[in-house]
Amino acid sequence: MKLYTYFRSSAAYRVRIALNLKGLAYDAVPVHLLRNGGEQLSEAYRAVNPAGLLPALEDSGAVITQSLAIIEYLEEMHAMAPLLPPDALGRARVRSLSQTIACDTHPLTNLRVLKHLKGPLGLSEEAKMDWYRHWMKEGMAVLEAQLARSADTGRFCHGDTPTMADCCLVPQVFNAQRFEIGLAPYPTIARIHDHCAGLPAFVAAHPAQQPDAE
């Protein structure tokens, strides 16, 4: 398997965690989001993924895009270390938590949006960061509420083994910390993050551990 990745892409980071949790080897193909006007926008990469976004996974001659679709695919192909619970309601909960991050939070704060705010919209650096922090905090407050109110939350987002939701939570917290958003209002997120952060699969997926880290 070949993973098109960038060390700091949080969607790629999710998939790296999933691959590591399942013990699957892969070749990392770095795509630099900032160099050469953004290598993800090059013709070569657009031929892999027309969206010009990371990550993309190549397996069995096919290309799969979208981090959650990739994780679901890995889950279906490799039964070990299941990333979804055995019951339908549990799976729905894990998917919903994951989508709170992958649909409602991250898309508003990713690179192409920040570039659009500064370029076409002409926002100041400060106004851009206000936007970033606003949607990050909004998303994390919702995730905290979802986690704190449920008896299904355990040492991880769902029970006591890692799921797709933890693959999403940890990169989200990495982004928050990078931009100095304190975790005090989100004690459940912070607790789950700290528990995950020490585990080998999460450590090996961390941006600082990637071959293209700067």
Added chain:
Amino acid sequence: MKLYTYFRSSAAYRVRIALNLKGLAYDAVPVHLLRNGGEQLSEAYRAVNPAGLLPALEDSGAVITQSLAIIEYLEEMHAMAPLLPPDALGRARVRSLSQTIACDTHPLTNLRVLKHLKGPLGLSEEAKMDWYRHWMKEGMAVLEAQLARSADTGRFCHGDTPTMADCCLVPQVFNAQRFEIGLAPYPTIARIHDHCAGLPAFVAAHPAQQPDAE
């Protein structure tokens, strides 16, 4: 089953199509996104869904949020009229197409974002609509490229039966048409939309057919 819905919410519209395709009866509970400062932000609805977003599905005493998580849940619980293909690569493709809409396109153009652009950011109505059209066109161009280049695309997004991807495509086109974004650059999307639009499950899910339509 109880579906918290708003006639023009495109995420709720996705779930209504899925319910209809599977022939599942449900009680619609209208939540008015504009009345009373937004009923989705009320304490009563936040108790159902802390995100303050639509839709939410109540089933067997549990609440499921996030449109794609709800559709996957319906798919797992009700085998008739499958909304995902039988093979893992096919399922990955349908999930990826769905997420191109649900993660990369719609979250940038939904009501709370448009309100934030006009309120805190102080953008003009014109600049707000420029934003809307920019991300809609960006997302639809990617979806068109994904559909046009694949031999898996049939009368529907994937083959010749409707899937979760069609549940996402049709509401997206409804939004585009509502804001006068022409479909000429997206012939495959337009073709699939027109094919779906005449089918009873899609007709019955249309905003104009809802009990809360205005």
